[in-house]
Amino acid sequence: MILRTRLLISFSFISLLIVLIFGTVAYRITTESTHNNETRVILSYAKSKANELRSILGNLKPTEQSPFILSDNGNSLNYYIVLNSSNDLVAHSPFNNDITEFLNRFGMQKRTKKKPSGALTLNDQKYLWGMAEIPETGNSLILMHQVNDQAALKKIVSVRLIITGAIVFWVAIWGALIVSSIISKRIRKKNAELLHQSLHDSLTELPNRTLLIERLQQAVNYCRQEGKTLALITLSLSRVKEINDTLGHKSGDILLRKIAPRLQDTLCEPDTIARLSGGEFAILLSNIKLENLTVVANKIITAFEAPFTIGALDIQTGVTLGIAIFPDHSHEPDILSRLSEVALHQAKEKGREFIVYTQDSDPHTIDRLTLMAELRYAIEYNGLDLYYQPQIDIASKQVVGVEALVRWHHRERGFIPPDEFIPKAEQVGLIKPLTTWVLEEAIQQLKLWNKQGINLQIAINISQRSLPGRQLATQISDLLDRINIRSCHLELEITESAIMTETESSLTTMHDLKELGVGLSIDDFGTGFSSLSYLKELPIDTLKIDKSFVMSMLSNNDDAVIVRSIIELAHNMGRAVVAEGVESLEMLEKLELLQCDIAQGYYMAKPMPAHELEKWLSESEWGKNGIIDMEQQCDKRLQNKMRKTAS
Structure with a gap:
């Protein structure tokens, strides 16, 4: 949940950044596109207007060409300038800015770009211009259009921005959800693997001591409520070191992996079989009757009289058992585990196959x-x-x-x-x-x-x-x-x-x-x-x-x-x-x-x-x-x- 929240916030910020970048780029692109379109229109219009001005300029007397003021035809955003072949001013319509400065900048831009249309800014005012030859006069017409329609442009951009932002945000949210789901699944899988490794023996895949104590606690709670008996058997496999030293650790590992299947075949659904260390295993038996405990112990011992086949060899081994009982010996899982190991050590010292824990044989009571x-x-x-x-x-x-x-x-x-x-x-x-x-x-x-x-x-x-x-x-x-x-x-x-x-x-x-x-x-x-x-x-x-x-x-x-x-x-x-x-x-x-x-x-x-x-x-x-x-x-x-x- 924390991961998903963080990803949603991160993707929201990323989407907002994308929208802002897109808006800026879109505005610039839209502006350029609009200006290019308008420039083409103005150039076309300039050519048309040049044909109209041919008759007007052809009838001018020489004294009237210094310069002549043209009518703007009611369009306050369009301005006309007529230049002769020497780029001298012949006529112009009323202009809302410094026409001399405009002509200077126009001349510079014309020489640089050598195009019949363009845009320039004069005193914070932007103009689009187009230039056409006036037939049979040797003069040129410059049509200028004052650019003021920014609101419409912003409206176009804002609509695109809103649509794009909604799409990007929707994609970002779903992207965050999908990515967080994928990452969460991988994390859960990795955590499950780590948890399994922490609770199981890496060689045999059996529960380890930690998981045994956890399950033992659950079994103790159940038996306490139901008034039943529980037995914990600690089993020590003999000759493990001898097998490792003689045949190698690989053979010893094969032997250890064969222990659990044999115990499972021998016992009627034991609650848990765990590997404690080396050749020591633990068997948890809940709801067992005390009078059957000796029978179960002898059954385990008898099961290990049959040899284990490792490669081409039949390996004979044996077991020693130590047994602790709930509630007779303790109500605490850790103590039950220790007492079964005490019984195991006593059985080894006395050369017995199994011993049920007694306090008299325990040197480590408080x-x-x-x-x-x-x-x-x-x-x-x-x-x-x-x-x-x-x-x-x-x-x-x-x-x-x-x-x-x-x-x-x-x-x-x-x-x-x-x-x-x-x-x-x-x-x-x-x-x-x-x-x-x-x-x-x-x-x-x-x-x-x-x-x-x-x-x-x-x-x-x-x-x-x-x-x-x-x-x-x-x-x-x-x-x-x-x-x-x-x-x-x-x-x-x-x-x-x-x-x-x-x-x-x-x-x-x-x-x-x-x-x-x-x-x-x-x-x-x-x-x-x-x-x-x-x-x-x-x-x-x-x-x-x-x-x-x-x-x-x-x-x-x-x-x-x-x-x-x-x-x-x-x-x-x-x-x-x-x-x-x-x-x-x-x-x-x-x-x-x-x-x-x-x-x-x-x-x-x-x-x-x-x-x-x-x-x-x-x-x-x-x-x-x-x-x-x-x-x-x-x-x-x-x-x-x-x-x-x-x-």
Whole structure:
């Protein structure tokens, strides 16, 4: 509309300019044309008048020719001048202007143009003239006509101007409308193309993230009004990078363009299939029943088991799905999109084909982000506590060591269990500073106990994220040197899964720690997937049986068999065995019967702060049995190591 208005105004101005130019030109042309016509008439009339004057001038006496005054015959606009062959004035009619000046200008014009007719202006008055020879006299007649009929001329011009102006203006208006219509169509087409490009993926022509969110908002509004359920599935295609690297990006692009048709063939009219980035796609399903969601997910997964044909090759690929649901998870489209991607990443980490979002698996909720910020603060400003749970030598019933367990008493949330904040710390990258704090605090406490004559071994759990690389061994070596504690007082507990992650790097770190003299233990043994051939290569001292087996071994024969097998395996490989989760005398007696080495659990003592442990050592039955002096154990280990080196 703005374009059309501007074009109309522009064309109106142009048409007005054209009319003005045309009027000026038309006036000049009309004037010239009129004068030319009148000049021809005057010339003809002059010739006629010359014949009339022949008899008059022929009868003049010589004395009467100086000059003779002619009658104007009643026409006040016509004037006559008679010249002889020498261009002297012979006769003239009454003249309203300076006849001498006229003759001078006439002579000049006559010599210049050499025409029998013309026009000249004298004292702002315009005259048209025509010249004819008077027969048999040797004289010439000049007929002059005074031009005064400008009004008629202007009328003629104005009529033409009005007609021409109307035509030009009509053409201009329609021209503006036609041009504006053509331009508007082109602009609308171009805008539509740009809008399409901004809302669609250029490779697959599928909706992009922006259009997905827009349609998701519409679907959410509809489902909210109708009380229906909506599912957003984020799909990740596997092997895209491998295909690009092996066959080239052209083949990868062909594969990506084949995704939407396969999904459309698989699903019953999905609301939207969008490409998010790389090999990630999104599927919007409104009005879906929750009980059918698993069926739909499996249907998609099954559809991608069939290979894609690219050229002469059949390419096998697979998919992983993350699912978020309205209204269960969120009412906001942006949040639903993020939650489905969180579920997708969780599915990839856990090796699952699909996962429906759960808040427990999301490390990025506002509450979790706040909690992690508070954990960072607690680590930096000593807001955590270390508790210690005693470990008992089953044969002698003496205390052999303790396990250091981190505890967090939040000033507002109260006690936060370790299994709630430690996994989150691993997800957000806080596990290394947390491990550093625990090591520092535990080794400092060892130093204090040594000064009191309490020579214990302290066990500390190490996360799988801290194990790869050689930084851990260097960090522990520096701590032990700075605090002046013998390395044999320290034992590190590492889970099977941590060892199996980046095995070569983990094994290198374990050997470095073993060289320092630090004890190594496999924690929660029996729950992982380490092979016996790999187990024998590990430089470990102890296997720690997972408490799930220990706690149920009295009621479950299979668990009892597992516990006995682990003990026998460890002893045959020259390793000690620790059983955690001992909560009754019957469990302890069973472990003693199976010749387990060390017991740890609530039956002996719960985890407690350092000052309570000191009290427990002096007052409890276990503490009164004595403490196995770790300094003596260290000396024995050193002697054994020296004998092995010498041999």
